[in-house]
Amino acid sequence: MNRVPQHKSAQYIRCGVVVREIAPHSTNHPPITYDHQDDYYIFGLIESGTACGMIDFKELHLAQNDVFIVQPGQMHRFIAAEGIKGWLLMVDCSYVDSDEKCILDHLLLSASAFKIENTERNDLCGLASILAHRLNSNKGMSIGIGTQRMAEAFVSVVAEQAQKFTLQTKHSHRHTEIMLQLRNLLAQHIAENHQPAFYASQLNISTVYLNEIVRKLTGLSTSSYIKNEIVLLAKRMLARTDLSVKQIANQLGFEDWAYFTRLFTQATSITPTAFRSKYLE
Template identity: 50%
Template sequence: MFSDFGIRLRRVTPSRGEAVPVSYSHQDDYYIIGLVEKGTGCGIIDFKECRFSEGDIYLIQPGQVHRFVSSEEVEGWLLFADSSFIGSMEKNIFDNFSLFASSVRIDKRRMDELKQIASILADRIDCIADELMKTTVRRLTEAFTGIVAEVVREIGLQQAKQNRRQVEIVLSFRRLLSEHLAENRYPSYYASLLNISPVYLNEAVKKVTGMNVTLYIKNEVVLQAKRMLVHTDLAVKEISNRLGIDDYAYFSRLFTQATGISPSTFRQRNLK
């Protein structure tokens, strides 16, 4: 079922053969929230394996390359929501969560709430007749994503033993990196934008992610390269240029060192 303003909701049941929605690698510009009522499954989100089972919620954010690998008797819901339906607070919570995991276990009360909202939303999306009904659908969607954000925030607080200030620095660093990666890959540049010292930026990134700033930036280059290799038809040299690396040989060495295979081989293996 689709709306004409940025929401899609899909009921997943084994009998309908929809337990594996999309099995090839692809990239979307909206949020996907999966609610697993029964069964088990496995997917790849940004080239990392993500397993989910009964009682789990999983989250795919805009821009992440993903695909579903396998499933067994999965039943639940998939909500596809345009970024405009996700509030700034929820986006920040989801960004924070992405530092640590892609899926979480939900408590029974909130599971029941989400199932009820999804059921109502499914009926509403199918029969929108005017602006008032459209507003109701938007509010139901916001309620659904808000409850998911509550769960994610609680789990995140349990998992994140880092200093809150350091987590905020890393989130801001990641946002800046996504905007300026092709322009500048020097830690000192991002430290200056954040008005902190390079030493403190490195300390915060290492504490939260387990790697220093230089390695984190290199890994981000490789991740963006992986996304373009799978999601576009750009030649490897063009991808290197888009990432701000004029030395194609250096880019190939960087990618191969990080992944163990060349960019061309990576593309071949992930487009099967």
């Protein structure tokens, strides 16, 4: 049984696109204060004020000119805001093309938010305002090609700015590509194999070279990075399912669930059982 709600695009996003204006004291769309997951993208823009939220168990503090992105599958919730004004765009995954997805995945290696200049903020606000007007005038009918293109343009501008932000890290394109390939491999095989050597072989590089790349981009060894990914998956499962710690350990590839418990506790300073109890209290 799922403890954490799973929001689906077909249920929550009319015609694949929803735009919401964020304004102080607005009651039209109260922020979601409980943890949940979506199968669609959320792009947020802060015009003024401050806000705080949680994405994948990490607090995110936002201020003027910040753009934040919640990717499909990430657990998130609103915590607090003060004098907040801005926009939210929620779009089905079909509105994000493969190049943009690659850029957003690259961003995820280092951040969930970044700051933009006033000019880009004004461009995005203008697009969001026109989109909101068009959707509100649509009266539930299927949206036209012009409205679709505007939503896609909003996503493209965000991806363009995200790419500028990630380029500031000055990591080589080759290293970034290998890191993204590693993430894809982990999504496929993390329950089967936790060894850096396995992933290095899949990437046709040496374990030493893979470790060098992962450390440059994340500050962690490959082994530590893999453990962090395991712990994140375990947190999601502890929060959203009724599976026992032993069952979660087995699903994540640990025959010895006591070892899994030690690994989780070492990484988080709390046992899996205590994390579940604290998280759901």
